Amino acid sequence: MYIGKHKLQMVKADVVVDNGSISVLTDPRLEKCHMRSKGFGHDRETKETIRNVLSKHMEKLGLFSDARVLELSERTIAAGASETLADSIREGMLDCAVTVCDGAGTVVSSKPGIVQAIGAVIPWLSETTPIPETQSELKQHGSYLIDDKATIDQVRGVELAAMHGYKRIGVTMVGIKSSILRELRRVEKDKGLQLTALVVHNSEMTEEDARTLLNENADIVWGCASEVVRAIIGPKAVLQMQGPVPMFALTERGKRCALARIANYQDPILVARSDLPVLPPEIQPEPML
Numbered sequence: 001m002y003i004g005k006h007k008l009q010m011v012k013a014d015v016v017v018d019n020g021s022i023s024v025l026t027d028p029r030l031e032k033c034h035m036r037s038k039g040f041g042h043d044r045e046t047k048e049t050i051r052n053v054l055s056k057h058m059e060k061l062g063l064f065s066d067a068r069v070l071e072l073s074e075r076t077i078a079a080g081a082s083e084t085l086a087d088s089i090r091e092g093m094l095d096c097a098v099t100v101c102d103g104a105g106t107v108v109s110s111k112p113g114i115v116q117a118i119g120a121v122i123p124w125l126s127e128t129t130p131i132p133e134t135q136s137e138l139k140q141h142g143s144y145l146i147d148d149k150a151t152i153d154q155v156r157g158v159e160l161a162a163m164h165g166y167k168r169i170g171v172t173m174v175g176i177k178s179s180i181l182r183e184l185r186r187v188e189k190d191k192g193l194q195l196t197a198l199v200v201h202n203s204e205m206t207e208e209d210a211r212t213l214l215n216e217n218a219d220i221v222w223g224c225a226s227e228v229v230r231a232i233i234g235p236k237a238v239l240q241m242q243g244p245v246p247m248f249a250l251t252e253r254g255k256r257c258a259l260a261r262i263a264n265y266q267d268p269i270l271v272a273r274s275d276l277p278v279l280p281p282e283i284q285p286e287p288m289l
Contacts, residue, residue: 002058005017027046100152
């Protein structure tokens with residue numbers, strides 16, 4: 001059964017899911033994403049493609065319902081954030097991950113399968129409704145929630161992880177809220193942590209955001225449909241994982257997490273020396289935002 005109201009963005013369209021009913025409130029500002037085109041068979045993004053793709057995610061993983069899939073071994077995206085976090089935990093690079101789950105809000109988990117299930121297909125979730133069944137199952141699997149109200153607060157999530165004894169913590173955050181990274185680094189210093197910041201959902205990032213991320217040593221930043229990320233952050237990368245949505249590792253810690261993902265990727269993969277960024281025009285999003 002689908003429960004509650006959840007606010008999110010998908011290909012830069014505002015979407016509300018209310019008791020399972022999908023309302024796409026605005027047209028997608030991203031017209032073409034080659035990764036989505038390849039995965040779902042459509043050429044251009046429309047309100048209808050958003051509904052169709054989100055419906056498939058809801059059916060497959062039980063998003064926004066009391067039957068949420070919360071353990072997943074399948075890791076299909078070469079340079080995905082949840083895949084990188086899950087494999088970094090698996091390889092001993094991280095103790096846990098702080099991510100965002102529908103029905104639960106900010107979650108601390110040390111199990112790769114749970115980290116992957118939470119983040120495998122979830123778009124930018126800005127607000128979610130508590131779903132008791134989801135919260136209960138996460139707790140049964142050893143995960144921690146910052147409260148039972150499904151609050152999304154990554155700083156509190158890192159503080160909670162530290163309270164439970166975790167030191168090497170991976171955390172996702174949204175690039176256009178770059179000031180959060182300052183708070184995360186403050187917590188890292190105050191509590192003696194090793195924090196790996198993965199910056200996602202970066203389309204429409206400003207130059208100020210990009211420079212804040214560089215100044216505060218963001219570890220991994222995804223290119224999304226951002227011209228700013230490609231122009232300002234891409235040249236600072238020490239490792240890039242190629243694809244329609246390039247992943248830029250900016251620190252030694254970020255590079256090692258990216259290498260953990262590479263080590264666990266099952267398909268053939270090319271590793272090459274190059275100046276960065278490498279941006280084949282035929283696979284870039286349209287338009288750049």
